[in-house]
Amino acid sequence: KQWYQRRVPITAGDPLTENYGTSFYLQYLVNWPEYCTVAESPSGQIMGYILGKSEGQAEEWHGHVTTLTVSPQFRRLGIAHTLMDQLEKISENQKCYFVDLFVRVSNDVAKGMYKNFGYSVYRQIVEYYAGGNAPHSPPDEDAYDMRKALSRDPEGKSLIAKKKVIKTNELFSN
Numbered sequence: 001k002q003w004y005q006r007r008v009p010i011t012a013g014d015p016l017t018e019n020y021g022t023s024f025y026l027q028y029l030v031n032w033p034e035y036c037t038v039a040e041s042p043s044g045q046i047m048g049y050i051l052g053k054s055e056g057q058a059e060e061w062h063g064h065v066t067t068l069t070v071s072p073q074f075r076r077l078g079i080a081h082t083l084m085d086q087l088e089k090i091s092e093n094q095k096c097y098f099v100d101l102f103v104r105v106s107n108d109v110a111k112g113m114y115k116n117f118g119y120s121v122y123r124q125i126v127e128y129y130a131g132g133n134a135p136h137s138p139p140d141e142d143a144y145d146m147r148k149a150l151s152r153d154p155e156g157k158s159l160i161a162k163k164k165v166i167k168t169n170e171l172f173s174n
Contacts, residue, residue, distance in 0.1 A: 020067070028053065028066065034090050035063070039070075039079050047074040050083040054094045059158065063091025063150075065101035084117055092150055098158040099150065102143040104129055111144065119146040123161040128168050 028051045029036050035052035048070035056062050065087060070079045091099050102125065103110045111121075121144045128143035149156045163170075 025051065035087060037083055037086055039074075039083060041074075045071075047071055048079045048083060050087055052087050052090075052099075054091060054096055059097055059153075061094075061096055062158070063087060063094065063096045063099040065099065068101075080113060081117060088148070088150065092152075095152055096150055097153040098147050100145055100147045102128060102145055105142045105144055111146075114146050117148070119148045120159060121145070122147040122159060123163060124165045125171060126165065126167050128171075 032051075032053040035054070036050070038049045039047040041047055048068070050068045051066045052064055053066065054061070054063050065084070068080060068083060070077075070083075088099055099119075100122065101114065101119070103114065105111075105124065123145045125143045125145055127140035129141040131139045131141065147159055149158050153159075
């Protein structure tokens, strides 16, 4: 089986991981293969993976972490750090100004991890994560847009937000 088919056991039921359909993973593999990395154990078990891409224009040209997950039994072994380092190196090679990612405001573990990796909160995005319409579904949740400046931005200009809180519909508008 391909890794994107074997990913289900490490992410199914994990409240810290956003799950996507196979077509979503395939889109990343086709368009940004250099940003798709899997960490496998010597026995072939998937320990974790990262998907990302490069996007934007001019000084907004950046690497983006779409998803990063490590199987619970392999957490706190440095796998996430290794995967993030690799994505940052690829972004440096792509001449990006920064790397960004979105994280739920309630995910204290991830926020702390990313801060340890050198990321800081750039802005808050209101109701970025949809909760669902079914009874007893969780409510919509805000996200933090976290960033880390790369060598192309030595002054850290990419870390200074014009607005500290935005709505989701403002995310892709200029």
